[in-house]
Amino acid sequence: MLPGNVGRAMLGPFADQVAVDALNKEMGTDRPLIVQYGSWVSDLARGDLGTSYAYRKPVSQFLTTAAINSAKLAAIVFVIVVPLGILGGIVAALYRGRLPDRTISITGLSATVVPEFVSGIVLILIFGVWLRWFPISATWPANSGFFTQIYHLILPAMPLVLVLFGYIARMARSGMIEALDSEYTRTAILKGLTYPQVIWRHVLRNALLPTISVIATQTVFLIGGLVVIEILFRYQGIGSLIYTAANKKDFPMLQAGVMVVGLLFMVSTFIADLLQAALNPRIRLGGRA
Numbered sequence: 127m128l129p130g131n132v133g134r135a136m137l138g139p140f141a142d143q144v145a146v147d148a149l150n151k152e153m154g155t156d157r158p159l160i161v162q163y164g165s166w167v168s169d170l171a172r173g174d175l176g177t178s179y180a181y182r183k184p185v186s187q188f189l190t191t192a193a194i195n196s197a198k199l200a201a202i203v204f205v206i207v208v209p210l211g212i213l214g215g216i217v218a219a220l221y222r223g224r225l226p227d228r229t230i231s232i233t234g235l236s237a238t239v240v241p242e243f244v245s246g247i248v249l250i251l252i253f254g255v256w257l258r259w260f261p262i263s264a265t266w267p268a269n270s271g272f273f274t275q276i277y278h279l280i281l282p283a284m285p286l287v288l289v290l291f292g293y294i295a296r297m298a299r300s301g302m303i304e305a306l307d308s309e310y311t312r313t314a315i316l317k318g319l320t321y322p323q324v325i326w327r328h329v330l331r332n333a334l335l336p337t338i339s340v341i342a343t344q345t346v347f348l349i350g351g352l353v354v355i356e357i358l359f360r361y362q363g364i365g366s367l368i369y370t371a372a373n374k375k376d377f378p379m380l381q382a383g384v385m386v387v388g389l390l391f392m393v394s395t396f397i398a399d400l401l402q403a404a405l406n407p408r409i410r411l412g413g414r415a
Contacts (some may be wrong), residue, residue: 132179135375153179155377166381176378180371187380188367193386196352196363199264202279203348207287207294208341214291215298215337216330222303230295238292242354246285250358255279264361282359286352290344297340301333308332335402342398345391 132155133146150156154165169176174183214234218227237245254262260281266274305311306329314324352365364383371379 130375132375132377136179149382155179162377170385175382178323178371178376178379180376180379185378188379189191189364189382192362192364192383195361196356196365198275199279199282199352199361199363200348202276202283203286203290204341206283207290210287211291211294212298212334212337214295215300215301216333218295218299219302219306219333227299231299234292234295234306236292240288242289243358244283245288245356246282246358249281249284262359264356264359267384282355282361285355286348292346293340293344294337298333298337301336303316304330305329305333338401342394345394392406 130148131146133149134141134151137146137149147156154162157165166176171330175189178188179182180186181188211234214230218230221227250262251258261278262281264278264282266278270278300339311324311329314328319327352363353369355361356363356366357369364386368380368383368387370376371383
């Protein structure tokens with residue numbers, strides 16, 4: 127249903143219409159939409175993701191490489207932002223209404239509202255052009271080692287870290303404040319437990335439940351942010367693959383890419399449910415009540 131003609135997009139604006147019609151018939155894009163979709167679903171059930179219109183090669187070849195590249199970038203983002211966001215939320219809650227709380231809250235909210243392409247350009251100028259601490263391209267040389275790959279991905283990860291930090295820190299702060307004001311926290315203090323013991327044994331376990339849900343739901347947002355970041359830093363990941371497929375009317379590639387994003391969201395929410403059940407026995411035993 128996207129505007130444009132697949133054959134025309136592949137052959138160019140000056141190609142003869144007869145050749146365009148012949149190519150559309152060869153690829154089957156002249157058939158009704160429901161027929162094309164049914165054919166793709168039946169092939170998918172057999173494990174065939176189809177053949178790319180633009181590259182004339184199996185989609186799986188490109189999708190696997192792109193997914194691995196995006197997974198590397200996403201892993202670095204989560205390794206940085208999750209501990210940082212949770213720690214920021216905990217500090218803000220413990221110093222509620224004071225300078226650390228206001229500093230973390232204002233910084234997080236300010237970073238959240240800045241689009242990735244704006245913060246990405248600013249970071250490229252500061253750390254890539256002026257200071258030259260990091261390369262401005264996320265694509266590393268061939269046969270690069272583990273640490274070289276991480277070195278190339280730190281700068282692209284920072285815009286996503288800035289956006290996600292505000293969400294995670296805010297939810298962690300809210301969960302911590304709610305847990306600190308609860309009756310079981312006061313009971314634990316009255317029983318003689320030290321304040322660090324109360325925080326570690328009782329408060330954190332309950333405060334992290336909403337934060338885990340937010341982290342899981344931000345997975346899809348992270349994929350959307352990867353589109354901008356991967357294009358800005360010339361990185362061959364799933365985001366840039368989807369963007370290129372949409373521009374070239376490469377529908378098999380586009381469908382497979384979107385399907386992978388949906389699967390990632392399902393897996394992340396499932397993992398979040400497992401973590402919540404592990405942290406909260408009431409969720410784990412709720413079906414037996």
